Structures are given as C-alpha cells and as structure tokens.
Amino acid sequence: MKNTTKYIIGVMSGTSLDGIDIAYIKISYNNGYFFEILNHTTISYSTYWKTTLKEGFHFSGEKLTKLNADYGVHLGNTILNFITKNKIENLDFIASHGHTIYHNPNKNYTLQIGNGPQIAAITGVKTICDFRIQDIALGGQGAPLVPIGDELLFSEYDYCLNLGGFVNISFNKNGQRIAFDICPVNIVLNHYVSQLNFEYDNEGAIASTGNIDKGLLKELNDLPFYNDTKPKSLGYEFIVETIFPMIDKFNLEINDVLRTFVEHVAMQIVKKIDSNSEKTMLVAGGGAYNTFLINRIQSYTKTQLIIPEDTIINYKEALVFAFLGFLKDENVNNCLKSVTGASKNHCSGIVFNP
Template sequence: MKRAAKYIIGVMSGTSLDGIDIAYVKFNQTAANDFQILNAITIPYGKEWKSALKEGFHLSGEKLVKLDADYGIYLGKTILKFIKENNIEKVDLIASHGHTIFHNPTENYTFQIGNGPQITAITNIKTICNFRVQDVALGGQGAPLVPVGDELLFSEYDYCLNLGGFSNISFKENNQRIAFDICPVNIVLNHYVAALNLEYDNKGAMASEGNIEINLLNKLNSLSFYDEAKPKSLGYEFVSETIFPIIDKFNLSINDILRTFVEHIALQISKKIESNSEKTMLVTGGGAFNTFLMERLQSHTKTPLIIPDENIINFKEALVFALLGFLKDEGKINCLKSVTGASKDHSSGVVYEVESSKFPFSR
C-alpha cells in the first residue's frame, strides 16, 4: 500500500541574518530523494529584528527569555501569513530551526530561540524544534545537521558544500557520512559591508577590487581551529572573540578586508577536498551567489563546482529541516554520530502537538 505524502514547512534562520527561509515541501515517501519544494520564500529581517537577534548574544536572564518568546510569536505569525497568502490547505507539521544565540558544545550547551509552543499555538499546527540540544547532550557538536539531507537527498554528489554564515561540508568517508564546519563566510563578509549600509557584497564586486594583505591572510590561516580533528563546529563566539579582533588590528580598507577574507575562505575549503576533475561538489547557500568567491575557490581546486537551481541554493537548509522534522515524526534517525561526534545515531527534536479541546477526565 502506497503511503500518503507528507506536507511539511521547514523554517530556517541563519547566522548571516539574511532573514527567515520558509519552504513548503512535499515528501512523496516513495524514495529517499522523492521531494518537491512547492513554495518557498525568504523574508528579510527589518532593522529592529536584525539588531535584536545580533544583540541576543549579549543578553541573559529575563531579557533573553522574552526574546525567545517574542521571536516565537514572530515566527508563528510569519508562518501563518505564508500559509494564508499561498492558499496552502495541508500542512502536517512545521519543522523550525529557530535562530542560534549561543553554540558552545565544548561547554555542553547550544541555544536556539523561537519558542515552539508559541508557533504551535499561533498556527494550530504540530511543531518540531530544538534539533541541536539532544545531540550536544549526547556528546556531539550539535552541528552540522544538514548532512543528513546530503545523504538522503543529494547523494549523487561527492561533496556537498554550504556557504552560509559559516561554510560546512559533507562527504562519504569509509562508507560513513562525514561533515564539519570549515570556516566563517557571510557572517564576516556581511559584518564589514554593514559599515557601508549594505546587506552584502553583491557578487563579490567589492572584494574583487581589494588587495590581499598577506600578513592578515597568514594569521587567519594559522588559527588552531583549522588543525583540530573533526567533527568540529563553529559559532558566533569564534567570530566575535577570534576573527574580528585579528582583522581589526590591521586597520585595512573594507575592500582589502573582503579580498583577504575571500582568499582565506577559498584556501580553507580547498584544503578539505580532493582536487579531482572526476569528482563533483554541490555548492549551496548565499555564498554561491558570490561570483568572485566561486572564482577564487575554483582556482584552488580541479573539482568542478556545481551550482544548482536557485530554489536549492536559497532553501536547501529549510528543505533539510523539513526533512529532519519528517524523520523525527516518523521516529527515524535524523542525527548521525559520524557527523556530529555524538555517542550514537539518534532522532532529535522536541515535538509540540496541537492541544486537544477535550478535557481528558469526566466531571
């Protein structure tokens, strides 16, 4: 008997603070890679939300709890608006990543805001969230989580590279899916162009006009993180406490900072892959639109870079979180120990069901 398709909304907010990615996905359940992105949108953050999320790293106590609740309400209303505007009639569940405020697995914690009960209450749809916490509790990095999607949805590629706030890569090694964060990307590039009231460096045009500061490049490339054994992951802490202070000591023009950091990104990624014209690497995330970054990366490797259609570039992470929600709802593994370093494969995520209107006991 053919199983019914499931319709899931995946929601993602990345560290680059571009906005909320929402993907409405149909999983046909006939094969692992049998899916369709039926509708998708990126809703840019306004100045207030962008500022609030960026400052969340510095909050604690009641203010942080309030931000979690407020952001959950905002997500719930945004998702509900997406459903209504697109006349979506069937949603089996919402899978929401939330927005990462803290990620420090070496200290046994990771924290994503976006209160799940608020989303469920507003949309009246089952919501699954907090996908990273259980993995950290099991000794894992809590990241990256997207490689489960690489394994099930994009296995025809030798490498799957995502260029978002950070770069992460996944590939098969000894018949196991291996994945790890490589280096910061848009979280750094966007930070410096923000001083010019720009959201990002369009196609890498500013970086292409800059010059490499070799001493800065050498300093960045010598950071100990790059020699650490995998699995490993990065968070805003690494950028704010390590990357920004190093760059700011050099007092460079923004173009030169961008040029140097683009070269740093390209070099670090190229070191993690086999340079082989027979292999292929799928590239997704906002960084795939950075033409200059793509040129610099391709110059360092013979492995062809495959840029998919824009729906996959823009919404791969939202798609994969929809998949993680689907797997959790089915009671199937959605976190791989070979990827995160957890003590075991497991099914992660916290489920918030729609509350029944019936009182369970007779009166």
C-alpha cells in the first residue's frame, strides 16, 4: 500500500444498546498503520429506539424493512449533527457497522440495519457499511471483524478482549490471528439488572452482593457451544433460545443471577487463554468498567489485564470499523479467514456514494 492518510467517521451500535458510538479518526499508513481519535461522542438511545431495536428481532418482513430505512435516517441525522457540531470539514468517508438484528451464520444469514444509502444521502458523504454479509457468503461466520484492527493497530498486546454485549477475544497463534466470541456478557447482565430499574450494574456492585448458584453455573459452563473449536460467533438468538430460559428456570434473586453469570463469564474467558503465563491482555468495551467482573477474571489468571484510557475502552469498535473502511477504500483485505472460517481472506464492505 502507498503512504496515505484518511479522515473517517466510524460508527458503532452494539447489541447491549448503550447508544451510537461516533468517532472522528485520522488513520494513516506509512510502513505501518497509525491512528488518532480526534473527536468522539456516544448518543444514548431514546426509550423509543431502545425498545424498537430490541423488538426488531420479532418484526415482520415489512415492518423490519421500514425499521431499516427509519434507522438509517436516524443514523444519518445523528452523524450529520456530529459533523455540524464539531465543524468537521476534512472527511473522506463514513464507515458504519449498523445495528445487528439477526446473526445466524450457520443458516447463512446476518442483518445489520441502518440503511447505507440513507446515511450517504443525508450527510452528503461516501458511506461504507455491510461489512459482514460477504464473509458469510464465503462460508465464514461474518464475525468477529475487530481482530484485523487488533492485529494491525494493537499488536503490542498478547490478547485483545472486548467486553460488550458479547465477549470476544483475539490473539496471534502460530503466525495467524485467531478470534472468536466466547460468551454473552453485558446483554445478559443488563437484561436482569433492568428488572431492578437500572440500565447496568455499576462497577458490578449488585453482582458482588449475590451468591453463586452452583447448579446454574454448571449448566451454563456445560453448554456445547463452549467446547466447539471451529470458528464461531454468537447472536441474540442464542440468548433468547438458550441463556434466558436456562437462567429463568432457577427462579433466583437478581443479585444471585448476576453473581453467577459474572463467575461464568470469568471462567469461560480464562479457559481460552494461557492463564499460567504473565502475558498482557487489552480490555475494551463497557464491561471494562465492571470492576467486579475484571477482578474475578484477574483472580483466575497470571495474565495482566490492561485497562486503557476511556477513549479506547469506549470507541475501540468505532475505531476498528473506521479502519475496516480504510482498508476497503484501499482495496486491501479486511476480513481474515483464520478468524471467521471463510474460504479466503477478502475485502469486505459495500460503498454508497451520495
């Protein structure tokens, strides 16, 4: 690749429905990749959008098609407001992940809504989106996609861990980047703590007051997904069909549910790393603020958990989707077959011009 610099807005909406992460980023290539996050914000979802996006999983085809367009308009207007407020003039393109409604690669489909043409039309800026569908067409999982950023932007760490709606990890093994979803995390914790009228369990304080239910912990740890070694990823379907029913049949107090699930998450993460060696693991995503969860993970391993500055914790995924767009714009591979299980490395994403 020739030396180049691009100014990009990266946009991310995660399954935990925290809000829309928007970051204005300078990405350069000069015998290596470099980035600088110049500006950023998170736009919280209104009650309407939080409810609608959560219910979108159950919508009819026509209703979901309209939601795709409406959400694209919402994203377009939100991004345009960000551009205007911050007086951004130097902008090459927008790279948007969209919001995942369905993700079932074993049945050859995934859906991230947030109509790309709407974003391009409203902002007047080239927009790159739909980064997952090509990978599934090539036999891959369409996820995780962040590891290309881990490989090229955060290579100084032995492991990169993201604690978002789901836990995912990436690391280099025998010269190849390996990555996969480990288990759900915030999407489950937030669901149960919402029954106490909280959006999230601040620093894991409520979980820390609970007791571990050994029966539930064993059932969770015995789920077949955790012993499947092929490239794999998780979607909301797994939560609805497997996790919630399993937890609910135990009729536990909420703090006991949270306590048990935190222990489950910690145990599953540590199973996937070399916990007896003093390596380093970068931790990003909202779960990095769950002090109790971090302490439970650390209690099981000698690997040092590195909690970075807030900008990286909160905007690493927006950064990486900007980076995926950067590679797409340069026609450089941005999806790794060693990660997703696709038939080949490839350059993914769809470009919409205004």
